[in-house]
Amino acid sequence: MHNPIPYRPAFERPRMRLPGGARLAIHLIVNVERWDLNARLPRTLLSAPAGGEPIPDVPNFAWYEYGNRVGIWRFLDVLEKFGAKATLSVNADVVNSYPIIVERTFAAGWEMMGHGFVQKTMAAVPDEAEVIAKTLETLERKTGVRPRGWLGPGLVETARTLEHLADAGLEYCCDWGPADDLPFELVLESGRKIIAVPYPVDMNDIVISAIERQPSHELYARGKAQFDVLYAESERDARVMAIALHPYITGVPHRIGYLEQLLAYCTSHAGVVFMRGAEIADWFSSSSQEALTRG
Numbered sequence: 001m002h003n004p005i006p007y008r009p010a011f012e013r014p015r016m017r018l019p020g021g022a023r024l025a026i027h028l029i030v031n032v033e034r035w036d037l038n039a040r041l042p043r044t045l046l047s048a049p050a051g052g053e054p055i056p057d058v059p060n061f062a063w064y065e066y067g068n069r070v071g072i073w074r075f076l077d078v079l080e081k082f083g084a085k086a087t088l089s090v091n092a093d094v095v096n097s098y099p100i101i102v103e104r105t106f107a108a109g110w111e112m113m114g115h116g117f118v119q120k121t122m123a124a125v126p127d128e129a130e131v132i133a134k135t136l137e138t139l140e141r142k143t144g145v146r147p148r149g150w151l152g153p154g155l156v157e158t159a160r161t162l163e164h165l166a167d168a169g170l171e172y173c174c175d176w177g178p179a180d181d182l183p184f185e186l187v188l189e190s191g192r193k194i195i196a197v198p199y200p201v202d203m204n205d206i207v208i209s210a211i212e213r214q215p216s217h218e219l220y221a222r223g224k225a226q227f228d229v230l231y232a233e234s235e236r237d238a239r240v241m242a243i244a245l246h247p248y249i250t251g252v253p254h255r256i257g258y259l260e261q262l263l264a265y266c267t268s269h270a271g272v273v274f275m276r277g278a279e280i281a282d283w284f285s286s287s288s289q290e291a292l293t294r295g
Helices: 056-080 100-105 129-145 162-169 207-213 218-233 253-267 277-294
Strands: 024-032 087-089 111-114 184-187 191-195 239-243 272-274
Touching: 024 056, 024 100, 024 218, 024 253, 024 277, 056 100, 056 253, 087 100, 100 129, 111 129, 111 277, 129 162, 162 191, 191 277, 207 218, 207 239, 218 239, 218 253, 239 253
Parallel strands: 024 087, 024 239, 024 272, 087 111
Antiparallel strands: 184 191
């Protein structure tokens, strides 16, 4: 696979400033998925007593379903308190299975970001280009706005994924986002470029709660520590703090309060703004052009 990341150490890049004199942008990415009850599930929390991987896997499907029935609405309520708008990383078949989620989040000003058609990695689909096109067309037909960004299910790519994304006219991708605290350019084998927008691995509730099995308050504790360092650094240069959320993980009663506490802590500091994926990509593009002009 062609490595699309030209190496550049953090201290060598030109300093960037956020719009309006802000110092730090919080990028909230809420992942809403469509799982197939009659297939092996993408993730499980509870093992079957006798081992194996039962199909249908009723308890784990119900665990995920809670997020789309209950958890997502808690997210909307919490974000509304802070005037925050998220990037909805969404399987496009949610339009068919849970249409009200797309309707309500889009009406609240959330950005739709392509996340595959169903929750299946790009390496597991028979035709990547077809899935990408179907995802974008479905979301555009529902909202009237064509998505500009992409996050692959599981952040999984093949050697051709980025080229397919560029063919589809996508401008940014979050798959490579764990590599930096700021956006950067992905240079494709064809020479074309796509912006990488920050997306976290460790500030991700799947990692914190479903993989590491940390206590409920860890999202707040880790988020506060992450914010404190990034905010101190942002006095010299802008920073993006990305937080990845899933309704069936952080949308449960014993965790949602810690998300609210974290956002309250972050927004108690001057110069902190919420930005969606396309806003971050646009800011990076304009800032890069200004840096080139300055020489």
